[in-house]
Amino acid sequence: MLARVVLAFIAAAAIPVISHSAAVQAARPARSHVVTLRHIAFHPQTLTIHRNESVTWVWEDPGIAHNVTAHNFHSATRTHGTFTVRFTRTGVFNYRCTIHQGMTGTVIVK
DSSP, rough: OHHHHHHHHHHHHHHHHHHHHHHHHHTTOOOEEOOOOEEEEEESSSEEEEETEEEEEEEOSOOOOOOOOEOBBOOBSSSSSEEEEEOOOOOEEEEOOOOOOOOOOEEEOO
C-alpha cells in the first residue's frame, strides 16, 4: 500500500514539470533578425523566420542611398539608419531596393 502511495505521489509531482516544459516551448519569445545593406546587396539575401518575428534592415553602405520596398511595406530612401518590420503572417515576402536593379531579398515566414 505504501509503495502505491509513493508511486502516485511521484507521478503527480512529475506532471506539472512535463506540462510546464511543453508550455515554455509553445510560448517561445519572438526574435529579431538583421539584414544589412552593403555593397549594393542585402545580406543575407534570403532569411527564414517564424511568424511574429521581426526583421531589421541596417544601412551599412556609406553614402549610397537605398530603400526596402515590398508589396506590404516600404522604407524611406536613405544612406544610413534602420527599418524594422514585424511579420505576423506566414508566407514568402520578396522585397527590393527600387534604386538598384537586382538588389533583391526574400523573407520566408513559417
